[in-house]
Every structure is written in C-alpha cells, then in structure tokens.
Amino acid sequence: MNRINPQKLLLSKWTAAHPQNREKHFLVTELFRDEEGTVLEIELQAVLTKRAERLDWQTLKNNDQWLLGWQ
Numbered sequence: 745m746n747r748i749n750p751q752k753l754l755l756s757k758w759t760a761a762h763p764q765n766r767e768k769h770f771l772v773t774e775l776f777r778d779e780e781g782t783v784l785e786i787e788l789q790a791v792l793t794k795r796a797e798r799l800d801w802q803t804l805k806n807n808d809q810w811l812l813g814w815q
Contacts, residue, residue: 758772
C-alpha cells in the first residue's frame with residue numbers, strides 16, 4: 745500500500761499497473777477539496793492522450809492499480 749500525503753498530490757506522477765488504451769503514465773492535475781480544505785478527489789490526466797478522469801484520492805493507495813512515479 746502506497747503511503748500518500750494528500751496535500752502533496754498535485755502534479756505527482758503515477759504509473760498504471762495494468763495500462764489500458766496505451767495509457768500508462770498519469771499526472772495529478774487538480775485537487776478537489778471540501779469546505780475545510782480536506783482533499784476528497786483528484787483529477788488524473790493521461791500523459792499520452794490527455795484524457796482526464798476524476799477519482800477518489802485514496803484509490804492511489806492501491807499498489808495493484810497504481811505505482812508511484814513513472815516506471
């Protein structure tokens with residue numbers, strides 16, 4: 745399980761453990777916060793296709809889906 749500080753996720757790099765549609769490398773481009781400033785969700789953008797998706801930030805903790813950095 746990846747240990748993550750949600751406050752430092754912006755512009756972090758991630759590698760999909762099981763790439764689909766040649767989308768392997770991703771970048772966190774936006775953080776979505778609640779009224780208290782707690783990070784709830786992130787926008788993850790594929791480097792190759794520029795496709796973006798909105799995910800719960802805790803999804804990145806799963807080593808079976810995401811690897812920290814570009815590998």
